[in-house]
Amino acid sequence: MSSRDERRQRKIPHGSYRREEVVNPLETVEVPSSSSARTEERSCQHETELMEQVVLRPNMMDAYGQVLRNKGAAGIDGMRVQDLKPYLQENWGRIKQELLTGSYKPRPVRRVEIPKPDGGVRLLGIPTVLDRLIQQALHQTLNIIFDPGFSENSYGFRKGRSAKQGVLKAREYIQEGFRYVVDMDLAKFFDRVNHDMLMSRVARKVADKRVLHLVRAYLEAGVMIGGLFEKTEEGTPQGGPLSPLLANIMLDDLDKELEKRGHRFVRYADDCNIYVKSKRAGERVMEGVRRFVEGKLKLRVNEEKSAVDRPWKRKFLGFSFTNRKEPRIRVAPKTLTRFKAKVRELTSRSKSMSLATRIRRLNEYLKGWMGYFKLAETPSVFEKLDGWIRRRLRMCLLKQWKKPKTRRRELMARGIPYEWAVNISGSRKGYWRLARTPQLSKALGIQYFESQGLFSLSSVLSTG
Numbered sequence: 001m002s003s004r005d006e007r008r009q010r011k012i013p014h015g016s017y018r019r020e021e022v023v024n025p026l027e028t029v030e031v032p033s034s035s036s037a038r039t040e041e042r043s044c045q046h047e048t049e050l051m052e053q054v055v056l057r058p059n060m061m062d063a064y065g066q067v068l069r070n071k072g073a074a075g076i077d078g079m080r081v082q083d084l085k086p087y088l089q090e091n092w093g094r095i096k097q098e099l100l101t102g103s104y105k106p107r108p109v110r111r112v113e114i115p116k117p118d119g120g121v122r123l124l125g126i127p128t129v130l131d132r133l134i135q136q137a138l139h140q141t142l143n144i145i146f147d148p149g150f151s152e153n154s155y156g157f158r159k160g161r162s163a164k165q166g167v168l169k170a171r172e173y174i175q176e177g178f179r180y181v182v183d184m185d186l187a188k189f190f191d192r193v194n195h196d197m198l199m200s201r202v203a204r205k206v207a208d209k210r211v212l213h214l215v216r217a218y219l220e221a222g223v224m225i226g227g228l229f230e231k232t233e234e235g236t237p238q239g240g241p242l243s244p245l246l247a248n249i250m251l252d253d254l255d256k257e258l259e260k261r262g263h264r265f266v267r268y269a270d271d272c273n274i275y276v277k278s279k280r281a282g283e284r285v286m287e288g289v290r291r292f293v294e295g296k297l298k299l300r301v302n303e304e305k306s307a308v309d310r311p312w313k314r315k316f317l318g319f320s321f322t323n324r325k326e327p328r329i330r331v332a333p334k335t336l337t338r339f340k341a342k343v344r345e346l347t348s349r350s351k352s353m354s355l356a357t358r359i360r361r362l363n364e365y366l367k368g369w370m371g372y373f374k375l376a377e378t379p380s381v382f383e384k385l386d387g388w389i390r391r392r393l394r395m396c397l398l399k400q401w402k403k404p405k406t407r408r409r410e411l412m413a414r415g416i417p418y419e420w421a422v423n424i425s426g427s428r429k430g431y432w433r434l435a436r437t438p439q440l441s442k443a444l445g446i447q448y449f450e451s452q453g454l455f456s457l458s459s460v461l462s463t464g
Contacts (some may be wrong), residue, residue, distance in 0.1 A: 038262060050208035054134075054141045055096050061391050063136035064088075066241075067129065075128030076110045076224045084129045099134070102210040108129050108222040108229060109237050123191060123235025125223055135218065135242040138211070143245055150248060151255035156269035159245030163317045164375050167267045167329060170273060173264045174311050174327045178275035178281045183314045184289060185305035188268035190243065191235040194298045195219050198236070198250050218242060244269070250297070257292055266316075273316050282308035318373065328377040339369060339385075347392040349399045349431065355452060362389070363455040374460050382457040386446075392434035393454070394444045414443040 026438050053059065069083060079087065098104035109125030118123055127135065147158060154165035170181075171281045181336060182312075199216055206212055218240070223230050235242045247269055250360055258265050258274065263285065265274040274289070290301050307314070312323045315332035322328040333337075346362050366389075376382075401407040407425035412418060420439045434440065450456070 007254045018145075034338055035413065045455075049247050050141065050206060051100055051102075051210045051214075053444065054137050054211070055099055059140055063133055063140060066136050067133050070132075070241075072129075073110075073112075073126055074134065075126050075131065076107060077128050079129045079389055081129055084133065084399075086114045088133075091337050095130070099214070100109070100210070102136070102213055104214065104217075106134075106214075106221040109226045109239065111223045112239070121240070126241040127218075127221075127240045131218070131221075132241060134214075135240050138214065139241045142202075142206070142211075146245065146249055146252075149261060150252055151267070153247060153259070153265050153331050154252070154255055154267050156267065156271075157248060163268055163372075166268050167317055167319050167375060170266045170275070170311070170316060171321060171327055171329055173266075173275035174265075174321060178264055178277055179310065180276050180279055180308060181311045181316075182274040182276060182282045182286050182289070183305075183307050183309065183316070184272045184286070184293075185302040186270045186293065187273075187298050187300045187302035189299060190238045190247065192299060193236050193246075193250055194234055197298055198246060201253070202246075202248050214243070215246075219246075252287075253297060254293065257296075258289070261288075264418055268317055271317065273311075273314075274393060275311075279308055309364070319376065322378070329375055330378045331373050331376045331381060335373070336381075336385075340388075343389060343392065348391070349396060352400075353398075355393070355397065358393070359449075359452055359454050363453070366455045370455075370457050370460050379458060379461050386456050389457075390449055390454070391432075391435045391441075393449065394440055395431045397444065404445075411440070411443065414448070416440070416443045 064084070067084065071081055094103065107128045107130075109127050109131075112124040113121040113320050114124055114127055143159075150158065153171075154170070155161045155163065195216065198219070199212065202215055203212055219236060220232055222232050223237070231447040236246045251267065251270070251272075252271070255265075255267060263276075265272060267273075274282075274285055276285055284308070293299050293301055310323070311327070312321045314320065315334055318332055318335045320330050320332040322330055342365060343362070346365060347358065353360075370382075397410075398407065401410050408421045411421040411424060416424070416439050424434060424437060424440060446456075
């Protein structure tokens with residue numbers, strides 16, 4: 001052995017190589033080798049060949065299936081979801097090669113404005129179907145890397161986690177005595193995310209430059225508004241499969257900071273509630289977190305929508321809580337207001353349609369709404385809503401039976417005595433007032449609307 005080799009051995013003892021955590025998107029088990037150098041080599045290989053994992057057939061097939069299930073509107077190219085398969089059959093070889101060489105260029109998204117319940121609009125960006133497929137494949141691969149490191153207090157856009165779990169956790173904190181909430185709203189979070197700061201956080205665990213380039217390309221793809229192209233210098237457009245994961249990556253620093261400070265909190269996307277024991281403590285927390293969000297993350301807190309208050313005076317994911325020692329989950333008042341506005345629209349007297357059609361359209365909305373809000377623990381609220389909906393439908397029927405003669409005949413056919421049928425049909429009172437009369441409420445009550453197939457909100461609670 002040469003003196004040079006001996007000196008090298010003395011300077012670098014066997015086993016002194018630093019072993020780093022292997023980023024393994026395939027979740028295969030890595031057994032440490034006796035050679036530390038080979039371990040490091042494999043680690044780098046996985047990190048730098050991540051795009052190969054993205055374009056693997058099983059990953060792409062899973063992504064394709066998810067895009068089909070999500071359906072969705074066409075992007076700027078007009079391609080529909082059902083057109084994707086024949087397009088891929090003809091072009092996938094070229095697309096795959098572009099992804100592997102880092103030359104793939106995403107198309108701009110199509111701008112869609114969705115009205116917000118409280119006014120204003122939410123800006124959505126609809127990618128092309130092909131870009132939705134690639135984003136979904138990226139999401140699946142990156143999620144394996146990032147999700148295990150996310151906070152237990154993060155509930156949004158994560159497999160096995162839901163808004164329901166977040167609301168239940170919030171109730172748990174309130175029950176433990178943390179009866180003030182720091183309700184923090186980030187102003188236009190998805191529209192204002194700093195690209196450089198976001199990419200620096202992605203690069204913490206991703207070394208493949210092709211993947212980093214592609215993620216940034218999606219961030220900077222731009223939007224088409226009325227046929228005109230507009231650059232996107234900040235933000236991650238809502239509407240694509242990748243945006244939710246990027247949001248969690250960006251806000252993971254906030255989660256870690258709150259955990260470091262020992263706070264009890266629940267975060268769902270950009271909705272973050274921190275639970276404390278006093279208003280004074282809440283104000284201190286609000287100020288400290290505001291400095292972190294605006295200083296470290298370059299985001300802005302919406303002062304109008306953020307507050308330190310009692311949980312039962314605030315709304316979280318559409319829910320609120322009762323003011324009890326053992327708090328119960330309830331539907332937030334603002335949520336109920338929006339619900340009633342939608343039902344009024346579906347049961348408007350000005351919209352002429354058969355009862356069967358009206359009930360069918362109403363059921364579609366009621367089932368979807370109740371599928372989410374059945375978590376509420378206030379059955380009396382749903383019973384009152386059921387009664388109110390039936391009254392709305394009775395009003396529509398009275399309007400539909402325009403002539404007094406027709407109205408009298410229809411009422412008698414439903415069991416109302418002749419005298420009362422005459423009084424109701426000849427009354428000058430408005431449809432809404434007549435819909436509440438005891439006779440009409442009995443004849444066109446629960447049993448009648450059940451026979452017509454009307455969905456009952458309260459029945460969901462009774463069946464579990």
